[in-house]
Amino acid sequence: MIDNLALGFSVALSFEGLVYCFLGVFLGTVIGVLPGLGVMATLAILMPITFHLDTVYALIMLSGIYYGAAFGGSTASILLNLPGTANTAITCLDGYPMAQQGRAGVALFMTAVASFTGSIIGLLILALCAPLLAQIALNFGSPEYFTLMLLGLFAAGMLSRGSHLRSTASIFIGLFFGIVGTDISTGVQRFTLGQPELYAGIPLVAISLGLFGLPEVIGNAGRQDNKPVTGTRISMRSMLPNRVDMRRSIWPMLRGSGIGAFFGALPGTGSLIASFASYVVEKKVHRDPSLFGKGAIEGITGPESANNAATQTAFIPTLTLGVPGDAIMAMMLGVMLIHGVAPGPRLISEQPDLFWGLVASFLIGNVLLVIFNVPLIGLWVRLLRIPYHMLFPAILVFICLGVYSVNYATLDLVLVICFGALGYAMTLLKLEPAPLILGLVLGPMMEDNLRRTLMIFRGDVWAILDRPLSLAFLLCTLAIILVGLIGPLFRKSARHKMRPKRS
Template sequence: MELLGNLALGLSVAGSLAGLGYCLLGVTLGTLVGVLPGIGTMATLAMLLPITYHLEPNYALIMLAGIYYGAAYGGSTASILLNLPGTATSAVTGIDGYPMSRKGQAGVALFMTAIASFVGSMFGVVLLSLFSVPLARVALQFGPQEYFSLMFLGLIAAALIGSGRSIRSLAAVTLGLALGLVGLDLNSGVARFAFGMPELFDGLSLVAVAIGLFGLPEIIANAGRIINTPPEAKTISFRSMLPSREQWRRSRMPMVRGSGIGAFFGALPGTGGVVATFISYATEKKLSRHPEEFGKGAIEGIAAPEAANNSAVQAAFIPTLSLGIPGDPVMAIMLGVMMVHGILPGPNVIAGNPDLFWGLVMSFVIGNIFLLVLNLPLIGIWVKILSIPYHLLFPVIVAFVCIGIYSVNFQVMDLYVLLFFGFLGWGMKSLNFEVAPLLLGFVLGPMMEENFRRALIVSNGEVSTFLTRPISGVIMVVSLAIIAWFVVAGLRHVAGRGRRTSENQNA
């Protein structure tokens, strides 16, 4: 009964006129950006952050969440029709989606994408509704030691799991932690690394840092792109979208398995949709009776990764809203919006702001229904947008970015911060450094420092308190085990490469 009452409360927020409007706006913008190759979800969220600062926190989060899962769906349209994945997660869908399109089955592929996305999203929403509240109640028993250990585990996992450049990711995390030190010290009130500039007393602007790291490098990289032959919009009738009975039969279990895989990896820090989609695709190819069809238009190759991707998107909110610990940069931005509105992330959010939490949960249901109803008729429009020359788009994008950044604090310093991190992000990507761990380190750094100091005050300066408390100790052991495993794997790789080199020289 308590759950039904909470869902009714959430429906009163998400089902209001304003809630429906911002949800519709979010999923529409997200789908639009997901279709466009080269911009990405993170860049769009960062660019639209200034708008949300002037909204109520309930509607700000509803709109940003709509952009997030709307982009996860929209990226698949360009991937299937044109083999141009709009987001990293939609690249897997194109492996079988584009061959189906070439065979004249683009409508079936797009219809199955919509259905699988909806199934995966609803699976993630159910888990979010059932497990966030119990997890938050357990988290209320946590002390600063447990929170520090959890954040430490999140950063380690974000830097190492699912990344092929572990050392560089760790370096990016460290740089993010260092940048989080800028501003007034929490305890003494002394300015740190502000260089006498009052504009830096509150720290670096999250909006400027996020747009600089994710938005400007993409704009710079795509500014010179020229499309000589704009793609033509395809006329797809509703009749051509309906899958056959055999295609329905082959898609049912892949959607179920993909939803489970996506929910598991979405709730883990540092993995998310990209890892979930690849693993779900590999799983279906392993289990299939016809693995030779994968890569040539297998319907399972669309159903499984799409369900996994959207389930992971919803499941990522579980640790973010119940523990206050973001698992990826998108969740870090969500926490940043909450802090800007004066809401302290953590387990008290669900108890102290039930309208915000349950309104967000119900907006997921409404938003995914919007996606299902709106996007099938709008496929032709999304494809036409791809024909707009990018050199006409990017000056407008840059102008709106600068206006948005300045409108947050009305400080010219924020534009300099934007410019600095834009070149930093471009340089990091050019050198194959991960930028996402840097943002996670920047957001979590101040919270880690605060909990670290509290833990030392409570324990009279005993560092061993992080290991002697049972839950904190287990988390720290897991973190150290992950580090040790990657160090050993790296040493084995180096030793094996040296052995092969010596064998080749002797031969």
């Protein structure tokens, strides 16, 4: 472990590693602070830039944006009652009341402490568990990978927020778009419409920018500018918590870190579910649950530590199994595939500089985030006053430049417009676009592993059940489907029983 970490720090502490780590966490913090931009849109915009970088530095920068946004997203939640990212929506419940009580500085400081604690615990679990999981995954064959990816897709559909049916529908739309391109086995062109640009499939950059970039701009174009709840300058003295705040925050941070580390490593769950689960747990174990929603500091420190721990452990299945846990990890997986890096159990042994360089950069990035989020609170408060009508024209320019600079193809711009319209229509229909990306990335990989499986077993698909791990993954998939379908029926029946009977 010491030798591996020494190798990782030699990569992360290089000049390029420090520069791209700094850029990533700084941009992530800005994106998290400014509501309406979104992590997915930012990653999609910056993805073309990473194609001209070394793989490890590209991933260091994109990862910094990911966990940097989770770190800084609570600022807008506390000061504006408007979450900078979806993962920090739960922070609004108690963070904004604390700001109204004149304790915005304490809330922001404890958020930074909780985020750092969760990130470090999640990072330790990543460094310890990922190599062990990779050793187990070396025994995986095509049947195991196919059933594991099937489990990940259904987990994303059944465990995501909102309607399970709508999430599953988004996944199948993504699977359909994954069919577009050249069939690897037969060489047949599928749904390419005679366009050579589509022979390699729909570009991930175009579909990501279309689904997440343009709908963000369209949805926020008419948004009224907001001002922080506190018009006074937040000083360092006002940010210092008292002993009671620190004492009440220790156990929520530890519990939240454990909850976040667990949910982050599960495909299909992620930091959003982790932060909500942590809030529910803290409300259950608290002596006076009525304090929650009125400025309870446990309602901030628990979810924030869970949110940041989940962003670290989300890399475990992506790097060791090649199965992304959410749409952001799917984009990371797409970047690695474009760079010729195959995520999986051999990644750690064959490219240790990449894996351990990422792990070391996470530690450096989280230290930088503490530096950004504590002394620069005043800067973030002023940043929240930037009018949105000055931001979205620049976002549109970056979207067009980014997608065109990849292949220099006009068709990519047309695809961005088409998928932008599709993404906005999906938001109106309350269809989650994130599962679509999972289906798009995992679809071709599932097809490839399924064909290999059928070739191994000479077309006998039922032979998958003879493999213990494949059977276990299929049973877990069936259990998730049953829970997703039967759970709402039980809740509906319970609500019906609780209704008072009419006399």
